[in-house]
Amino acid sequence: MQSSRNPLIIGAGPAGLTAGLELVKRGVTPRIYEASAHVGGLARTPADGDWRIDPGGHRFFTRSEDVADLWRSLLPADQWIAVPRRSAMLVRGHYVQYPLVGRHLLTQMGLHRGARGAGSLMWHRFRRGMGSDHSGSFRDWGRREFGRYWYDLFFDGYVRKTWLTDPEEITSDWANQRIKPIGWRLSRGVDPMDQDVFRYPRHGPGQLWEAAAATLRDHGVGIALNSPIVHARYDGTTWMLEKQNGTTASGDALFSSMPLRSLVDALEPEPPKHIKTIAARLRHRSLITVAVALSKRYDIPYNWVYTPEPHLRVGRIQNYGRWSRDLSPRDWNGTFVGLEYFLLPDSDLWVAGDDGLGAVVEQDLAALGLDASTIERVIVVRSQHAYPIYNSARDRSVVRVRDYLREHYPSLHPMGRNGMHHYDNQDHAMLSAMRSVGRYFGENVDPWQVNSDLGYHEHGVLKR
Numbered sequence: 001m002q003s004s005r006n007p008l009i010i011g012a013g014p015a016g017l018t019a020g021l022e023l024v025k026r027g028v029t030p031r032i033y034e035a036s037a038h039v040g041g042l043a044r045t046p047a048d049g050d051w052r053i054d055p056g057g058h059r060f061f062t063r064s065e066d067v068a069d070l071w072r073s074l075l076p077a078d079q080w081i082a083v084p085r086r087s088a089m090l091v092r093g094h095y096v097q098y099p100l101v102g103r104h105l106l107t108q109m110g111l112h113r114g115a116r117g118a119g120s121l122m123w124h125r126f127r128r129g130m131g132s133d134h135s136g137s138f139r140d141w142g143r144r145e146f147g148r149y150w151y152d153l154f155f156d157g158y159v160r161k162t163w164l165t166d167p168e169e170i171t172s173d174w175a176n177q178r179i180k181p182i183g184w185r186l187s188r189g190v191d192p193m194d195q196d197v198f199r200y201p202r203h204g205p206g207q208l209w210e211a212a213a214a215t216l217r218d219h220g221v222g223i224a225l226n227s228p229i230v231h232a233r234y235d236g237t238t239w240m241l242e243k244q245n246g247t248t249a250s251g252d253a254l255f256s257s258m259p260l261r262s263l264v265d266a267l268e269p270e271p272p273k274h275i276k277t278i279a280a281r282l283r284h285r286s287l288i289t290v291a292v293a294l295s296k297r298y299d300i301p302y303n304w305v306y307t308p309e310p311h312l313r314v315g316r317i318q319n320y321g322r323w324s325r326d327l328s329p330r331d332w333n334g335t336f337v338g339l340e341y342f343l344l345p346d347s348d349l350w351v352a353g354d355d356g357l358g359a360v361v362e363q364d365l366a367a368l369g370l371d372a373s374t375i376e377r378v379i380v381v382r383s384q385h386a387y388p389i390y391n392s393a394r395d396r397s398v399v400r401v402r403d404y405l406r407e408h409y410p411s412l413h414p415m416g417r418n419g420m421h422h423y424d425n426q427d428h429a430m431l432s433a434m435r436s437v438g439r440y441f442g443e444n445v446d447p448w449q450v451n452s453d454l455g456y457h458e459h460g461v462l463k464r
């Protein structure tokens with residue numbers, strides 16, 4: 001039987017597409033509106049011929065069987081590859097395995113640095129034990145976890161470069177989830193790095209989301225690309241979305257993965273000024289990924305390398321050849337890397353255009369010892385709303401906006417990473433979409449509780 005429900009979805013990233021799939025599963029056909037020309041959102045895979053770029057290096061791991069089942073159902077087993085995680089930090093000319101391992105810290109950068117690091121760590125552990133060190137900034141968290149010396153060496157510069165702020169200014173809530181403590185256990189035989197394996201679609205993360213979009217289209221779901229939503233009007237029962245070109249669509253509910261602050265701006269009737277002011281404080285960092293194909297072959301034994309030191313402008317380097325051979329042309333045998341530049345949207349590099357980027361990229365390649373004269377191809381990918389910024393105002397601001405929206409727009413379902421202004425991975429974005437659909441059907445579930453526990457998250461059920 002045809003459902004009388006006709007919900008609307010903003011955004012065809014992981015959250016929007018998952019909401020679409022969940023609705024279809026329950027017999028409802030939504031319509032999806034996507035601002036850009038592609039599906040997958042931040043987890044898309046832009047391509048230039050046979051060159052495919054993962055804008056952020058997307059590992060697939062999750063603790064949720066529901067998410068893992070959905071991933072498996074969308075792509076056949078032969079399209080998933082198992083990739084051993086090998087990552088490092090490049091510090092003082094040394095590649096130091098990351099997540100940090102105690103015995104490497106003690107030896108890889110010389111015994112003197114190892115002893116200083118260990119001494120500093122013991123001192124901070126002692127202070128923690130005395131209960132005199134409990135402030136919530138990232139800097140204080142980092143010094144408690146790693147000791148001042150190793151924190152300064154590995155994390156302070158990296159956070160300044162990637163979060164674009166003083167580590168004292170950001171809270172540490174995300175850090176327990178994202179930063180693994182130093183590993184001290186000795187494991188015999190197997191290299192612990194090789195035990196850490198993640199899943200990856202052969203052709204990059206976007207392959208999964210293109211498959212999701214194809215499934216939705218097969219079920220009659222319209223996905224309108226190049227359709228930025230500029231207004232979302234609510235008359236107490238019905239939603240009417242207005243696209244930039246002035247066309248409209250109406251529905252009984254609205255699922256939104258557009259940035260929370262932009263959603264508040266688009267709402268009509270307008271929320272009161274204090275809510276708009278709070279929402280306007282929710283800001284983002286942007287990302288430029290410069291994919292560079294060098295004809296010369298370099299043996300970089302890592303999937304990605306963090307580059308915390310200030311003489312390099314680049315913040316992280318992806319080594320695409322170690323993610324999947326299918327990200328570059330079949331017969332190609334050079335080096336394919338992605339240089340990640342973390343920026344505020346009004347920063348010099350963001351506005352400089354591709355030509356302005358060229359000089360910076362060449363300088364960084366030279367500092368990394370990669371020969372820019374062997375460049376065969378450069379592809380630039382921009383992600384404007386790459387990271388929701390966490391500062392001390394974020395928690396309170398998000399809660400106040402959430403509560404206001406819940407009370408005044410009961411059929412509005414913000415979801416996903418930017419939709420909830422939460423530092424989510426794909427699986428969290430998907431879970432918030434699943435719960436939002438549950439809520440739409442009257443279930444007592446709370447999408448805002450997804451990804452709210454503080455344990456380390458970077459492992460999951462989809463290992464092999």
Ligand SMILES: Cc1cc2nc3c(=O)[nH]c(=O)nc-3n(C[C@H](O)[C@H](O)[C@H](O)COP(=O)(O)OP(=O)(O)OC[C@H]3O[C@@H](n4cnc5c(N)ncnc54)[C@H](O)[C@@H]3O)c2cc1C
Pocket residue numbers: 010011012013014015016033034035036039040041042043055056057058059060061227228229230257258259262287383386387415416417418419424425426427429
């Ligand atoms: C550098 C980097 C590395 C990452 N690494 C990992 C990883 O290893 N593993 C992992 O699982 N996740 C990773 N992620 C996170 C992952 O990309 C996100 O969690 C996921 O893409 C969030 O999905 P989403 O649908 O909530 O948001 P998005 O992917 O941002 O999708 C939202 C969509 O909404 C559209 N939109 C916005 N405004 C409008 C509008 N007004 N009208 C219509 N459409 C609109 C956007 O164009 C976009 O397509 C990484 C992210 C980054 C930036």
